[in-house]
Amino acid sequence: MNHAARLEALRHVLARERVDCLLVGARANIFYLTGFTGSAGLLLVDESRAVLFTDGRYAVQAPEEAGAAARVVICKGGIEKAALARAKGYRRVGFEASAGYRFYQAAADGVGARRLRARDGLVEQLRLVKDEQEIARIRDSVLLNSRIFEETVPSIRPEVAEQEIAAELEYRMRRAGAERPAFETIVAAGPRSAMPHARAGPRPVGKNALLVLDHGAILAGYASDMTRTVFTGKAGERARSLYEVVLEAQQRAIASVRAGVRCSRVDYAARAYIRERGYGAYFPHSTGHGLGVEVHEAPRVAARQKMPLPAGAVITIEPGVYVPGFGGVRIEDVVVVREQGAQVLTPTPKRLLELG
Amino acid sequence: MNHAARLEALRHVLARERVDCLLVGARANIFYLTGFTGSAGLLLVDESRAVLFTDGRYAVQAPEEAGAAARVVICKGGIEKAALARAKGYRRVGFEASAGYRFYQAAADGVGARRLRARDGLVEQLRLVKDEQEIARIRDSVLLNSRIFEETVPSIRPEVAEQEIAAELEYRMRRAGAERPAFETIVAAGPRSAMPHARAGPRPVGKNALLVLDHGAILAGYASDMTRTVFTGKAGERARSLYEVVLEAQQRAIASVRAGVRCSRVDYAARAYIRERGYGAYFPHSTGHGLGVEVHEAPRVAARQKMPLPAGAVITIEPGVYVPGFGGVRIEDVVVVREQGAQVLTPTPKRLLELG
Numbered sequence: 001m002n003h004a005a006r007l008e009a010l011r012h013v014l015a016r017e018r019v020d021c022l023l024v025g026a027r028a029n030i031f032y033l034t035g036f037t038g039s040a041g042l043l044l045v046d047e048s049r050a051v052l053f054t055d056g057r058y059a060v061q062a063p064e065e066a067g068a069a070a071r072v073v074i075c076k077g078g079i080e081k082a083a084l085a086r087a088k089g090y091r092r093v094g095f096e097a098s099a100g101y102r103f104y105q106a107a108a109d110g111v112g113a114r115r116l117r118a119r120d121g122l123v124e125q126l127r128l129v130k131d132e133q134e135i136a137r138i139r140d141s142v143l144l145n146s147r148i149f150e151e152t153v154p155s156i157r158p159e160v161a162e163q164e165i166a167a168e169l170e171y172r173m174r175r176a177g178a179e180r181p182a183f184e185t186i187v188a189a190g191p192r193s194a195m196p197h198a199r200a201g202p203r204p205v206g207k208n209a210l211l212v213l214d215h216g217a218i219l220a221g222y223a224s225d226m227t228r229t230v231f232t233g234k235a236g237e238r239a240r241s242l243y244e245v246v247l248e249a250q251q252r253a254i255a256s257v258r259a260g261v262r263c264s265r266v267d268y269a270a271r272a273y274i275r276e277r278g279y280g281a282y283f284p285h286s287t288g289h290g291l292g293v294e295v296h297e298a299p300r301v302a303a304r305q306k307m308p309l310p311a312g313a314v315i316t317i318e319p320g321v322y323v324p325g326f327g328g329v330r331i332e333d334v335v336v337v338r339e340q341g342a343q344v345l346t347p348t349p350k351r352l353l354e355l356g
Numbered sequence: 357m358n359h360a361a362r363l364e365a366l367r368h369v370l371a372r373e374r375v376d377c378l379l380v381g382a383r384a385n386i387f388y389l390t391g392f393t394g395s396a397g398l399l400l401v402d403e404s405r406a407v408l409f410t411d412g413r414y415a416v417q418a419p420e421e422a423g424a425a426a427r428v429v430i431c432k433g434g435i436e437k438a439a440l441a442r443a444k445g446y447r448r449v450g451f452e453a454s455a456g457y458r459f460y461q462a463a464a465d466g467v468g469a470r471r472l473r474a475r476d477g478l479v480e481q482l483r484l485v486k487d488e489q490e491i492a493r494i495r496d497s498v499l500l501n502s503r504i505f506e507e508t509v510p511s512i513r514p515e516v517a518e519q520e521i522a523a524e525l526e527y528r529m530r531r532a533g534a535e536r537p538a539f540e541t542i543v544a545a546g547p548r549s550a551m552p553h554a555r556a557g558p559r560p561v562g563k564n565a566l567l568v569l570d571h572g573a574i575l576a577g578y579a580s581d582m583t584r585t586v587f588t589g590k591a592g593e594r595a596r597s598l599y600e601v602v603l604e605a606q607q608r609a610i611a612s613v614r615a616g617v618r619c620s621r622v623d624y625a626a627r628a629y630i631r632e633r634g635y636g637a638y639f640p641h642s643t644g645h646g647l648g649v650e651v652h653e654a655p656r657v658a659a660r661q662k663m664p665l666p667a668g669a670v671i672t673i674e675p676g677v678y679v680p681g682f683g684g685v686r687i688e689d690v691v692v693v694r695e696q697g698a699q700v701l702t703p704t705p706k707r708l709l710e711l712g
Binding site: 056057060095097098099100101102103104105118163164166167168170171173174175177179180184196197199202284 | 412413451453454455456457458459460461474519520522523524526527529530531533535536540551552553555558640
C-alpha cells in the first residue's frame with residue numbers, strides 16, 4: 001500500500017493545522033498510515049519521520065507490517081510513556097480528539113497541557129478519498145460478501161431461525177478468508193424486518209415474510225456491507241409494491257452520485273421519491289455512509305451533509321422503508337464516486353427474490 | 357438481574373468518592389447496572405435516582421431492558437447534551453476516566469471543568485465480585501463454549517486450515533445461541549502455536565503438530581474463554597513433556613486459588629513451576645484475568661498484582677509455554693474464587709488429545 005504517500009499527505013495537513021507533530025492512536029488510522037494491525041500502538045508523525053511505538057508482543061510483527069513506513073520502537077515500560085517522552089521534543093504537539101480522556105491526562109502530564117493541540121479527524125479526512133489499491137481491496141471484500149450471500153440464500157427455509165442464517169453467513173465469510181464480520185449481522189423477518197437495527201434472534205423466519213439480510217466482512221483490512229430483502233414465499237401486492245418503492249429510490253440515489261455532488265443531494269434523491277410515494281415517515285435513517293478500513297467512516301450521506309462528494313470516495317447507498325406491524329425493505333450496495341458517476345461494486349442482482 | 361442492588365452499591369461508592377452523581381458511559385457498565393444493551397447511552401446515577409439517556413432507535417428496547425432499574429429518557433437533540441444539561445444540577449459531577457477526550461471537552465463546556473471529577477474504575481470495581489446470577493450466566497457461557505469445542509475437535513484433519521477450524525468454532529457458537537465470539541478465535545498450529553497472539557491463518561494445520569485453540573463466546577451478555585492444546589498425530593517425547601509442564605503449572609495455579617490469596621501468588625504458583633522445569637523464559641504473559649460482562653476485566657492474575665482475590669471473583673487460569681521454532685502449549689479454564697478454593701467451571705478434560 002502507498003503508506004509513504006499517505007504519510008506525506010498527512011504532513012501537509014500538519015503544516016496547515018500548525019502542529020509540529022501528531023500522535024496517532026486510533027487503530028484504524030495507524031493501520032491506514034503504516035499497515036500495522038496490532039492492538040496496541042501509538043504513531044508519532046512529524047515533518048520528516050514516522051515512529052511507531054508498540055510493545056514486545058509485536059516485536060516481530062510490527063517491523064514486518066510497518067517497517068517500510070515507520071521506525072518501530074518496542075517499548076518495555078509502556079507505549080504511552082515512551083511516545084510522550086519523544087513528543088516532549090516538539091513545541092506544538094497534536095493529538096487526535098478521538099483519544100481517551102486518560103490519554104489526554106497522561107499527555108498533559110507528560111508534555112504540558114499548553115503545548116497540546118486537539119485535532120479532529122485529520123487522518124479520517126485523508127481516508128475519505130481512496131486510492132486504487134484501496135478500492136481494489138474494498139472490491140475484493142464486496143465480492144466475497146456477495147458470494148457468501150448467494151451461497152447462503154438457497155438454505156433459507158421458513159423453519160430456519162434468524163440466528164442460524166446469520167451464523168451461516170458469518171461462517172462462510174470466515175471460511176472464505178475474511179478476518180471477521182464487519183458488524184453484527186442483521187437477519188430480520190416479518191414484522192421484525194420493520195426494525196432497522198433488529199438483531200438476528202432465535203425465531204424461525206416463517207412463511208410469506210419479508211426478510212432483511214444485512215451483512216459485511218473485513219477482508220485484508222477492508223470492509224464490505226450489503227443488504228438484500230427477500231420474500232419467503234410468493235410476495236403479495238403490498239410487499240411487492242414496498243419493494244419497488246425502495247428499489248427505485250435506491251436506483252435514483254445511485255444515479256445521482258458523481259464527483260462534486262453534495263451528500264445531501266444523494267440523500268434527497270432517495271428520500272424525495274420515498275416521500276412522493278407516501279412512505280416519507282417510514283424512512284428514519286440516512287441514505288448511506290462511507291466505508292473503507294472501517295465499516296462506518298466519512299462521509300455521511302444524509303440530509304444535512306452539504307459536503308460535495310470527492311472522486312474516490314466509497315459509500316453505501318441503502319434507503320429503507322419500514323412499516324410497523326407489516327415489515328421492512330432495505331437494499332444496499334457499495335459504490336465508488338467517480339467523475340462521471342457511480343461505479344457500483346456490488347454485483348448481486350436486485351430483483352425481488354421469492355424463496356420456496 | 358439484581359440491578360437495584362448494584363445501583364445501591366454504586367451509591368455507597370459515590371458517597372465515599374465524594375461526588376454527587378456519576379455519568380456512566382462505558383457500555384459494559386451501563387449493561388451491568390441496568391440491563392440495557394444498546395450501543396448509545398449515558399447513565400446518570402445520583403443518591404436516589406438512575407436516569408438512562410438514549411436515542412430514538414431504542415425507544416422500545418430501552419424501557420423493556422432497563423425500565424425496572426432506571427428512568428429512560430429518549431433524546432432528540434443528542435444524548436450527551438441532554439445528560440450534561442441534567443448533570444448541571446449537581447455540584448460535583450463524577451465521570452468515568454475511561455471516557456473519551458471529546459466527552460470530557462463537552463462536559464467541561466456543559467458543566468464547567470471545575471465541577472468535574474474524573475473517577476477510575478468505580479463500576480469495574482463492583483463488577484469484580486460476581487453475584488450468583490452472574491456466575492450462572494458465566495457458567496452457561498462456559499458450558500456452551502466447551503460443548504462447541506468438543507463438537508468441533510473430531511472434524512480437525514491435517515489438511516484443514518486454521519481459519520476453517522476457527523470458522524467452525526464460531527459457527528457452532530452462533531448456532532447454539534451465542535451473540536458473538538468474545539474475541540478473535542485463535543487457532544495456531546506447529547511453529548505458529550509458539551506465538552501467544554497468533555491469528556487463525558489460511559495454512560493447513562498439518563500432521564504431527566501442536567495445535568492451540570483459544571476461543572470464547574458471549575452468551576446472554578456474559579463471556580467465556582477456554583484454551584486447549586491438542587496434537588495432530590501421535591505426540592513425541594518433547595511435545596508430551598511440554599504439555600505435562602503446562603498442565604502441572606495450570607493445576608498448581610488452580611490449587612492455589614481461594615478467597616484472600618493474592619493474584620501474584622496464583623501467578624507465582626504457575627510461574628515458579630515452569631521456571632523450575634527450565635521454561636521460565638518461554639512464559640511471557642500473565643497467568644490469567646477476570647471475566648464477566650467483558651472477556652478481559654479485573655483482576656489481572658499477574659506477578660505484580662498484590663490484590664487479594666475476593667470470593668465471587670471469576671478468573672481464567674491459563675499459563676503457557678512457547679518454544680520458538682517448535683511450538684507452544686496453553687491450557688485455560690475459568691474458575692470461581694470461593695472461600696474454600698477454586699470452583700472450576702470448565703468441564704472439558706485436560707489430558708493431551710492426540711488426533712487421527
